[in-house]
Amino acid sequence: MKIFILIGKYFIFIRKVFSRPSSFSVFYKSFIDEVFSLGVSSIGFVAFISLFVGAVVTLQIAYNLENPLLPSYLIGLATRDSIILEFSPTMVSLILAGKMGSNIASTIGTMRVTEQIDALEMMGINSASYLVLPKIFALVFFNPILITFSMFLAIIGGWFFGEFTGLCSTTEFLDGVQYFFIPFNVIYAYIKTIFFALIIATLPAFYGYFTKGGALEVGQASTKGVVNSSILIIIFNYLITQLLLN
Protein backbone atom coordinates (compact mmCIF):
# COMPACT_ATOMS: atom_id res chain seq x y z
CA MET A 1 0.00 0.00 0.00
CA LYS A 2 2.84 2.34 0.95
CA ILE A 3 4.43 1.95 -2.48
CA PHE A 4 1.20 3.10 -4.22
CA ILE A 5 1.02 6.17 -1.97
CA LEU A 6 4.66 6.93 -2.86
CA ILE A 7 4.02 6.52 -6.60
CA GLY A 8 0.94 8.76 -6.36
CA LYS A 9 2.92 11.39 -4.45
CA TYR A 10 5.69 11.19 -7.08
CA PHE A 11 3.27 11.84 -9.96
CA ILE A 12 1.60 14.74 -8.11
CA PHE A 13 5.10 16.17 -7.61
CA ILE A 14 5.90 15.70 -11.32
CA ARG A 15 2.68 17.51 -12.27
CA LYS A 16 3.75 20.39 -10.05
CA VAL A 17 7.23 20.39 -11.62
CA PHE A 18 5.94 20.49 -15.19
CA SER A 19 4.06 23.73 -14.85
CA ARG A 20 4.81 26.87 -16.81
CA PRO A 21 7.79 28.74 -15.34
CA SER A 22 6.87 32.12 -13.81
CA SER A 23 9.75 33.77 -15.64
CA PHE A 24 11.43 32.33 -18.74
CA SER A 25 14.57 34.44 -18.26
CA VAL A 26 15.02 32.98 -14.75
CA PHE A 27 14.34 29.49 -16.10
CA TYR A 28 16.89 29.93 -18.90
CA LYS A 29 19.55 31.19 -16.47
CA SER A 30 18.91 28.25 -14.11
CA PHE A 31 19.00 25.83 -17.06
CA ILE A 32 22.43 27.10 -18.13
CA ASP A 33 23.68 26.94 -14.52
CA GLU A 34 22.48 23.33 -14.21
CA VAL A 35 24.06 22.34 -17.54
CA PHE A 36 27.38 23.50 -16.13
CA SER A 37 27.03 22.30 -12.54
CA LEU A 38 25.58 18.87 -13.36
CA GLY A 39 26.66 18.19 -16.95
CA VAL A 40 29.89 19.95 -17.84
CA SER A 41 31.38 19.13 -14.44
CA SER A 42 30.90 15.40 -15.23
CA ILE A 43 32.92 15.44 -18.47
CA GLY A 44 36.27 14.58 -16.88
CA PHE A 45 34.76 11.81 -14.78
CA VAL A 46 32.92 10.28 -17.75
CA ALA A 47 36.04 10.58 -19.94
CA PHE A 48 38.22 8.76 -17.42
CA ILE A 49 35.75 5.91 -16.91
CA SER A 50 34.98 5.55 -20.61
CA LEU A 51 38.63 5.34 -21.68
CA PHE A 52 39.45 2.61 -19.18
CA VAL A 53 36.24 0.62 -19.50
CA GLY A 54 36.65 0.74 -23.32
CA ALA A 55 40.12 -0.69 -22.81
CA VAL A 56 38.90 -3.42 -20.47
CA VAL A 57 36.05 -4.39 -22.80
CA THR A 58 38.54 -4.75 -25.67
CA LEU A 59 40.94 -6.80 -23.56
CA GLN A 60 38.18 -9.12 -22.34
CA ILE A 61 36.75 -9.62 -25.83
CA ALA A 62 40.24 -10.33 -27.20
CA TYR A 63 40.78 -12.83 -24.40
CA ASN A 64 37.50 -14.59 -25.21
CA LEU A 65 38.14 -14.62 -28.98
CA GLU A 66 41.54 -16.26 -28.75
CA ASN A 67 40.80 -18.68 -31.58
CA PRO A 68 42.61 -18.75 -34.96
CA LEU A 69 39.30 -19.45 -36.72
CA LEU A 70 37.78 -16.17 -35.53
CA PRO A 71 38.87 -13.01 -37.38
CA SER A 72 40.52 -10.28 -35.23
CA TYR A 73 38.24 -7.54 -36.56
CA LEU A 74 35.50 -9.12 -34.39
CA ILE A 75 37.23 -7.51 -31.39
CA GLY A 76 36.44 -4.03 -32.78
CA LEU A 77 32.90 -5.04 -33.72
CA ALA A 78 32.09 -6.54 -30.32
CA THR A 79 33.69 -3.63 -28.49
CA ARG A 80 31.65 -1.13 -30.53
CA ASP A 81 28.37 -2.93 -29.93
CA SER A 82 29.00 -3.49 -26.20
CA ILE A 83 29.79 0.17 -25.77
CA ILE A 84 26.97 1.62 -27.88
CA LEU A 85 24.29 -0.77 -26.73
CA GLU A 86 25.08 -1.13 -23.05
CA PHE A 87 28.15 0.45 -21.52
CA SER A 88 27.70 4.10 -22.51
CA PRO A 89 23.93 4.53 -22.19
CA THR A 90 23.31 2.24 -19.20
CA MET A 91 26.51 1.91 -17.18
CA VAL A 92 27.49 5.57 -17.55
CA SER A 93 23.91 6.58 -16.67
CA LEU A 94 24.13 4.40 -13.55
CA ILE A 95 27.39 6.10 -12.58
CA LEU A 96 25.84 9.51 -13.30
CA ALA A 97 22.84 8.54 -11.15
CA GLY A 98 25.30 8.33 -8.25
CA LYS A 99 27.08 11.58 -9.00
CA MET A 100 24.20 13.75 -10.20
CA GLY A 101 21.50 12.06 -8.12
CA SER A 102 23.27 12.59 -4.81
CA ASN A 103 23.98 16.20 -5.79
CA ILE A 104 20.32 16.86 -6.67
CA ALA A 105 18.85 15.10 -3.61
CA SER A 106 21.24 16.68 -1.13
CA THR A 107 20.94 20.19 -2.60
CA ILE A 108 17.14 20.14 -2.61
CA GLY A 109 16.99 18.28 0.73
CA THR A 110 19.20 20.88 2.39
CA MET A 111 17.04 23.64 0.93
CA ARG A 112 14.01 21.93 2.45
CA VAL A 113 15.41 21.51 5.97
CA THR A 114 16.83 25.04 6.05
CA GLU A 115 13.42 26.44 5.01
CA GLN A 116 14.73 27.81 1.71
CA ILE A 117 11.92 25.98 -0.12
CA ASP A 118 9.37 27.49 2.29
CA ALA A 119 10.91 30.88 1.52
CA LEU A 120 10.36 30.31 -2.21
CA GLU A 121 6.76 29.25 -1.60
CA MET A 122 6.26 32.35 0.53
CA MET A 123 7.40 34.51 -2.36
CA GLY A 124 4.59 32.96 -4.40
CA ILE A 125 7.03 30.85 -6.45
CA ASN A 126 6.23 27.26 -7.47
CA SER A 127 9.30 25.84 -5.74
CA ALA A 128 9.11 22.40 -7.38
CA SER A 129 9.07 23.85 -10.86
CA TYR A 130 11.63 26.56 -10.05
CA LEU A 131 14.15 24.07 -8.63
CA VAL A 132 13.57 20.86 -10.57
CA LEU A 133 12.44 21.80 -14.10
CA PRO A 134 15.81 23.38 -15.08
CA LYS A 135 17.58 20.24 -13.82
CA ILE A 136 15.33 17.98 -15.93
CA PHE A 137 15.88 20.04 -19.08
CA ALA A 138 19.62 20.27 -18.39
CA LEU A 139 20.02 16.49 -18.03
CA VAL A 140 17.75 15.62 -20.96
CA PHE A 141 19.77 18.05 -23.07
CA PHE A 142 23.27 17.28 -21.83
CA ASN A 143 23.27 13.55 -20.95
CA PRO A 144 22.99 12.49 -24.63
CA ILE A 145 26.03 14.71 -25.29
CA LEU A 146 27.89 13.04 -22.42
CA ILE A 147 26.91 9.60 -23.68
CA THR A 148 28.08 10.42 -27.23
CA PHE A 149 31.38 11.59 -25.75
CA SER A 150 31.57 8.41 -23.70
CA MET A 151 30.96 6.20 -26.79
CA PHE A 152 33.78 7.88 -28.71
CA LEU A 153 36.23 7.78 -25.83
CA ALA A 154 35.45 4.18 -24.92
CA ILE A 155 36.03 3.06 -28.51
CA ILE A 156 39.22 5.14 -28.65
CA GLY A 157 40.31 3.58 -25.34
CA GLY A 158 39.62 0.11 -26.74
CA TRP A 159 41.55 0.82 -29.94
CA PHE A 160 44.50 2.38 -28.09
CA PHE A 161 44.91 -0.41 -25.55
CA GLY A 162 44.27 -3.08 -28.22
CA GLU A 163 47.09 -1.65 -30.30
CA PHE A 164 49.29 -0.93 -27.28
CA THR A 165 49.05 -4.50 -25.97
CA GLY A 166 49.36 -6.01 -29.46
CA LEU A 167 46.03 -7.87 -29.20
CA CYS A 168 44.47 -6.18 -32.21
CA SER A 169 46.02 -3.98 -34.89
CA THR A 170 44.62 -0.56 -35.73
CA THR A 171 43.44 -1.71 -39.17
CA GLU A 172 41.66 -4.78 -37.77
CA PHE A 173 40.07 -2.83 -34.94
CA LEU A 174 38.82 -0.03 -37.21
CA ASP A 175 37.52 -2.59 -39.73
CA GLY A 176 35.57 -4.20 -36.92
CA VAL A 177 34.20 -0.89 -35.68
CA GLN A 178 32.86 -0.11 -39.17
CA TYR A 179 31.67 -3.63 -40.00
CA PHE A 180 27.92 -4.23 -40.10
CA PHE A 181 27.10 -0.97 -38.33
CA ILE A 182 23.39 -0.54 -37.48
CA PRO A 183 22.54 3.19 -37.04
CA PHE A 184 19.39 2.29 -35.07
CA ASN A 185 21.60 1.05 -32.24
CA VAL A 186 22.71 4.63 -31.63
CA ILE A 187 19.10 5.87 -31.67
CA TYR A 188 18.23 3.10 -29.19
CA ALA A 189 21.10 4.29 -26.96
CA TYR A 190 19.82 7.89 -27.07
CA ILE A 191 16.24 6.83 -26.27
CA LYS A 192 17.54 4.96 -23.22
CA THR A 193 19.72 7.90 -22.20
CA ILE A 194 16.78 10.32 -22.29
CA PHE A 195 14.64 8.00 -20.16
CA PHE A 196 17.49 7.55 -17.70
CA ALA A 197 18.11 11.32 -17.60
CA LEU A 198 14.46 11.82 -16.61
CA ILE A 199 14.87 9.26 -13.82
CA ILE A 200 18.16 10.77 -12.59
CA ALA A 201 16.67 14.27 -12.48
CA THR A 202 13.27 13.55 -10.98
CA LEU A 203 13.62 10.72 -8.47
CA PRO A 204 16.43 12.19 -6.30
CA ALA A 205 14.67 15.57 -6.57
CA PHE A 206 11.49 13.96 -5.27
CA TYR A 207 13.27 12.44 -2.26
CA GLY A 208 15.11 15.69 -1.58
CA TYR A 209 11.96 17.80 -1.89
CA PHE A 210 10.07 15.80 0.73
CA THR A 211 12.94 15.53 3.23
CA LYS A 212 11.91 16.14 6.83
CA GLY A 213 14.30 16.67 9.72
CA GLY A 214 17.97 17.58 9.50
CA ALA A 215 21.37 16.55 8.15
CA LEU A 216 20.78 12.84 8.84
CA GLU A 217 17.55 12.82 6.83
CA VAL A 218 19.21 14.72 3.97
CA GLY A 219 21.80 11.94 3.80
CA GLN A 220 19.06 9.30 3.86
CA ALA A 221 17.12 11.10 1.11
CA SER A 222 20.27 11.23 -0.99
CA THR A 223 20.88 7.49 -0.54
CA LYS A 224 17.25 6.63 -1.33
CA GLY A 225 17.36 8.86 -4.41
CA VAL A 226 20.49 7.21 -5.78
CA VAL A 227 19.51 3.62 -4.93
CA ASN A 228 15.97 3.90 -6.28
CA SER A 229 16.99 5.70 -9.45
CA SER A 230 19.61 2.99 -10.08
CA ILE A 231 16.95 0.30 -9.63
CA LEU A 232 14.57 2.12 -11.99
CA ILE A 233 17.34 2.54 -14.58
CA ILE A 234 17.95 -1.23 -14.52
CA ILE A 235 14.22 -1.97 -14.86
CA PHE A 236 13.71 0.57 -17.67
CA ASN A 237 16.83 -0.73 -19.40
CA TYR A 238 15.18 -4.13 -19.66
CA LEU A 239 11.78 -2.73 -20.70
CA ILE A 240 13.18 -0.41 -23.38
CA THR A 241 15.44 -3.15 -24.74
CA GLN A 242 12.51 -5.56 -24.88
CA LEU A 243 10.41 -2.96 -26.71
CA LEU A 244 13.01 -1.63 -29.15
CA LEU A 245 15.31 -4.53 -29.93
CA ASN A 246 12.83 -7.40 -30.08
Place this chain on the structure above:
Amino acid sequence: MIEVKNITKKFGSTLVLNNISATFLSGKVNLIIGQSGSGKTVAIKSMLGLHEIDSGTIFYDQRDFSSMKNKDRQIIRKEIGMVFQGGALFDSKSIEDNLMVPLIMFSNMSKEKMKYRINFCLKRVNLENVNHLYPSDLSGGMQKRVAIARAIVLKPKYLFCDEPNSGLDPYTATVIDELLKEITYEYKITTVINTHDMNSVMQIGDHIIFIKEGVKKWEGSKNEIMDSENKDLNKFIFASEVFKRLKSLS
Protein backbone atom coordinates in the same frame (compact mmCIF):
# COMPACT_ATOMS: atom_id res chain seq x y z
CA MET B 1 -5.27 43.37 9.18
CA ILE B 2 -5.20 39.61 9.56
CA GLU B 3 -8.00 37.75 11.33
CA VAL B 4 -7.84 34.10 12.32
CA LYS B 5 -11.00 32.45 13.55
CA ASN B 6 -11.15 29.14 15.39
CA ILE B 7 -8.18 27.58 13.66
CA THR B 8 -7.31 24.02 14.55
CA LYS B 9 -4.36 21.98 13.36
CA LYS B 10 -3.51 18.35 14.10
CA PHE B 11 -0.43 16.34 13.20
CA GLY B 12 -1.65 12.74 13.27
CA SER B 13 -3.49 12.47 16.56
CA THR B 14 -1.60 15.37 18.20
CA LEU B 15 -3.60 18.56 18.48
CA VAL B 16 -1.11 21.39 17.93
CA LEU B 17 -3.46 24.36 17.54
CA ASN B 18 -6.76 24.24 19.37
CA ASN B 19 -9.47 26.65 18.29
CA ILE B 20 -7.31 29.77 18.12
CA SER B 21 -8.86 33.10 17.21
CA ALA B 22 -6.98 36.40 17.03
CA THR B 23 -6.76 39.68 15.16
CA PHE B 24 -3.42 41.06 14.01
CA LEU B 25 -3.54 44.80 13.55
CA SER B 26 -2.01 46.74 10.68
CA GLY B 27 0.79 49.18 11.44
CA LYS B 28 1.42 47.34 14.72
CA VAL B 29 3.95 44.79 15.92
CA ASN B 30 1.87 41.74 16.82
CA LEU B 31 3.66 39.09 18.86
CA ILE B 32 2.83 35.44 19.36
CA ILE B 33 4.59 34.31 22.51
CA GLY B 34 4.86 30.99 24.29
CA GLN B 35 7.27 28.29 25.32
CA SER B 36 9.15 26.18 22.78
CA GLY B 37 6.74 23.58 21.40
CA SER B 38 3.65 25.62 22.27
CA GLY B 39 2.59 25.85 18.61
CA LYS B 40 3.85 29.33 17.66
CA THR B 41 5.65 28.28 14.48
CA VAL B 42 2.77 26.02 13.43
CA ALA B 43 0.41 28.97 13.99
CA ILE B 44 2.46 31.25 11.75
CA LYS B 45 2.98 28.57 9.07
CA SER B 46 -0.74 27.80 9.12
CA MET B 47 -1.54 31.47 8.61
CA LEU B 48 0.76 31.42 5.59
CA GLY B 49 -0.71 28.21 4.15
CA LEU B 50 2.56 26.30 4.58
CA HIS B 51 0.54 23.97 6.82
CA GLU B 52 -3.09 23.28 5.88
CA ILE B 53 -5.43 23.95 8.80
CA ASP B 54 -8.02 21.31 9.76
CA SER B 55 -10.73 23.85 10.57
CA GLY B 56 -11.24 27.57 10.98
CA THR B 57 -10.75 30.59 8.71
CA ILE B 58 -7.95 33.06 7.97
CA PHE B 59 -8.71 36.48 6.49
CA TYR B 60 -6.19 38.91 5.00
CA ASP B 61 -8.03 42.25 4.84
CA GLN B 62 -11.41 40.50 4.44
CA ARG B 63 -10.00 38.05 1.85
CA ASP B 64 -10.64 34.46 2.93
CA PHE B 65 -7.18 32.92 2.52
CA SER B 66 -8.13 29.55 4.06
CA SER B 67 -10.70 28.66 1.40
CA MET B 68 -8.62 29.92 -1.54
CA LYS B 69 -7.02 27.64 -4.12
CA ASN B 70 -3.24 27.63 -4.21
CA LYS B 71 -3.20 29.76 -7.39
CA ASP B 72 -5.24 32.49 -5.70
CA ARG B 73 -3.15 32.26 -2.54
CA GLN B 74 -0.06 33.13 -4.58
CA ILE B 75 -1.55 36.61 -5.14
CA ILE B 76 -1.72 37.21 -1.38
CA ARG B 77 1.67 35.62 -0.83
CA LYS B 78 3.21 38.23 -3.09
CA GLU B 79 2.03 40.78 -0.50
CA ILE B 80 3.72 38.87 2.33
CA GLY B 81 7.31 39.07 3.53
CA MET B 82 8.66 36.31 5.71
CA VAL B 83 11.75 36.12 7.89
CA PHE B 84 12.46 32.50 8.78
CA GLN B 85 14.10 31.37 12.01
CA GLY B 86 17.38 30.45 10.29
CA GLY B 87 17.18 33.24 7.73
CA ALA B 88 16.51 30.78 4.87
CA LEU B 89 18.78 32.68 2.52
CA PHE B 90 19.58 30.86 -0.73
CA ASP B 91 23.13 29.79 -0.03
CA SER B 92 24.04 29.23 -3.68
CA LYS B 93 23.23 32.85 -4.48
CA SER B 94 24.99 36.10 -3.56
CA ILE B 95 23.25 38.58 -1.23
CA GLU B 96 22.25 40.70 -4.22
CA ASP B 97 20.83 37.67 -6.05
CA ASN B 98 18.93 36.66 -2.90
CA LEU B 99 17.12 39.99 -2.97
CA MET B 100 16.85 39.87 -6.74
CA VAL B 101 14.76 36.63 -6.78
CA PRO B 102 11.41 38.19 -5.76
CA LEU B 103 12.07 41.28 -7.86
CA ILE B 104 12.78 39.31 -11.04
CA MET B 105 9.83 37.01 -10.48
CA PHE B 106 7.20 39.59 -9.62
CA SER B 107 8.18 43.10 -10.64
CA ASN B 108 8.52 44.77 -14.01
CA MET B 109 11.43 46.93 -12.85
CA SER B 110 14.44 47.53 -15.06
CA LYS B 111 17.76 46.06 -13.92
CA GLU B 112 18.93 49.49 -12.71
CA LYS B 113 15.77 50.05 -10.66
CA MET B 114 16.10 46.58 -9.16
CA LYS B 115 19.66 47.32 -8.09
CA TYR B 116 18.57 50.65 -6.67
CA ARG B 117 15.79 48.95 -4.69
CA ILE B 118 18.19 46.24 -3.44
CA ASN B 119 20.72 48.82 -2.29
CA PHE B 120 17.95 50.83 -0.64
CA CYS B 121 16.69 47.78 1.29
CA LEU B 122 20.19 46.72 2.33
CA LYS B 123 20.91 50.27 3.51
CA ARG B 124 17.59 50.24 5.38
CA VAL B 125 18.80 47.26 7.41
CA ASN B 126 22.18 48.92 7.93
CA LEU B 127 24.12 46.73 5.52
CA GLU B 128 26.31 48.10 2.77
CA ASN B 129 28.93 46.65 0.42
CA VAL B 130 27.70 43.10 0.98
CA ASN B 131 26.03 42.71 -2.43
CA HIS B 132 28.56 40.25 -3.82
CA LEU B 133 29.14 38.28 -0.66
CA TYR B 134 27.45 34.92 0.00
CA PRO B 135 25.30 34.09 3.07
CA SER B 136 28.10 31.92 4.49
CA ASP B 137 30.36 35.01 4.50
CA LEU B 138 28.04 36.83 6.92
CA SER B 139 27.46 36.59 10.68
CA GLY B 140 24.12 35.34 12.08
CA GLY B 141 22.92 38.89 12.79
CA MET B 142 23.87 40.07 9.30
CA GLN B 143 22.09 37.10 7.75
CA LYS B 144 18.93 37.99 9.70
CA ARG B 145 19.19 41.57 8.43
CA VAL B 146 19.56 40.33 4.84
CA ALA B 147 16.49 38.12 5.42
CA ILE B 148 14.57 41.21 6.58
CA ALA B 149 15.80 43.17 3.55
CA ARG B 150 14.62 40.34 1.26
CA ALA B 151 11.27 40.25 3.06
CA ILE B 152 10.63 43.96 2.46
CA VAL B 153 12.06 44.24 -1.05
CA LEU B 154 8.62 43.91 -2.67
CA LYS B 155 7.05 46.40 -0.20
CA PRO B 156 4.87 43.82 1.57
CA LYS B 157 1.58 44.55 3.33
CA TYR B 158 2.21 41.77 5.83
CA LEU B 159 5.47 40.75 7.49
CA PHE B 160 5.92 37.48 9.36
CA CYS B 161 9.00 36.70 11.46
CA ASP B 162 9.69 33.36 13.09
CA GLU B 163 11.91 33.99 16.13
CA PRO B 164 13.95 36.67 14.37
CA ASN B 165 16.48 37.09 17.15
CA SER B 166 17.00 33.49 18.20
CA GLY B 167 20.69 32.62 18.44
CA LEU B 168 21.77 36.26 18.48
CA ASP B 169 23.61 38.14 21.21
CA PRO B 170 21.48 40.57 23.28
CA TYR B 171 22.77 43.67 21.50
CA THR B 172 22.18 42.33 17.98
CA ALA B 173 18.78 41.00 19.09
CA THR B 174 17.84 44.53 20.19
CA VAL B 175 19.03 45.96 16.86
CA ILE B 176 16.85 43.44 14.96
CA ASP B 177 13.83 44.20 17.21
CA GLU B 178 14.20 47.95 16.70
CA LEU B 179 14.59 47.46 12.96
CA LEU B 180 11.39 45.42 12.75
CA LYS B 181 9.52 48.03 14.80
CA GLU B 182 10.76 50.90 12.62
CA ILE B 183 9.89 49.09 9.39
CA THR B 184 6.41 48.24 10.70
CA TYR B 185 5.61 51.85 11.61
CA GLU B 186 7.30 53.32 8.56
CA TYR B 187 5.50 51.20 5.96
CA LYS B 188 2.28 50.55 7.98
CA ILE B 189 2.82 46.80 7.69
CA THR B 190 0.88 44.17 9.61
CA THR B 191 3.79 42.49 11.39
CA VAL B 192 3.43 39.15 13.16
CA ILE B 193 6.42 37.92 15.15
CA ASN B 194 6.91 34.63 16.96
CA THR B 195 9.14 34.92 19.97
CA HIS B 196 9.87 33.65 23.44
CA ASP B 197 12.31 36.45 24.14
CA MET B 198 10.89 38.62 26.92
CA ASN B 199 13.16 41.55 25.97
CA SER B 200 11.46 41.63 22.56
CA VAL B 201 8.06 41.46 24.22
CA MET B 202 8.77 44.48 26.44
CA GLN B 203 10.55 46.40 23.69
CA ILE B 204 8.31 46.09 20.64
CA GLY B 205 5.11 44.23 21.57
CA ASP B 206 2.14 46.41 20.58
CA HIS B 207 -0.26 43.51 20.62
CA ILE B 208 0.60 40.20 22.25
CA ILE B 209 -0.98 36.75 22.09
CA PHE B 210 0.15 34.09 24.53
CA ILE B 211 -0.18 30.45 23.50
CA LYS B 212 0.26 27.42 25.70
CA GLU B 213 -0.01 23.86 24.37
CA GLY B 214 -1.82 25.11 21.28
CA VAL B 215 -4.43 27.10 23.19
CA LYS B 216 -4.63 30.90 23.32
CA LYS B 217 -4.40 31.79 27.00
CA TRP B 218 -4.05 35.56 26.96
CA GLU B 219 -4.17 38.61 24.67
CA GLY B 220 -3.16 42.20 25.40
CA SER B 221 -0.46 44.85 25.13
CA LYS B 222 3.03 45.06 26.66
CA ASN B 223 1.68 47.57 29.18
CA GLU B 224 -0.96 45.10 30.37
CA ILE B 225 1.33 42.09 30.51
CA MET B 226 3.08 43.06 33.77
CA ASP B 227 -0.20 43.32 35.67
CA SER B 228 -1.87 40.27 34.20
CA GLU B 229 -3.46 37.81 36.63
CA ASN B 230 -3.16 34.91 34.19
CA LYS B 231 -1.20 32.18 36.00
CA ASP B 232 0.18 30.49 32.87
CA LEU B 233 1.33 33.81 31.46
CA ASN B 234 2.96 34.86 34.73
CA LYS B 235 4.74 31.51 34.99
CA PHE B 236 6.10 32.02 31.47
CA ILE B 237 7.07 35.69 31.82
CA PHE B 238 8.44 35.71 35.32
CA ALA B 239 10.55 32.59 34.93
CA SER B 240 13.79 34.57 35.15
CA GLU B 241 15.08 36.36 38.27
CA VAL B 242 15.29 39.66 36.37
CA PHE B 243 11.61 39.67 35.54
CA LYS B 244 10.66 38.43 39.02
CA ARG B 245 12.44 41.47 40.47
CA LEU B 246 10.84 43.72 37.89
CA LYS B 247 7.43 42.37 38.92
CA SER B 248 8.12 42.98 42.62
CA LEU B 249 9.20 46.56 41.79
CA SER B 250 6.06 47.24 39.79
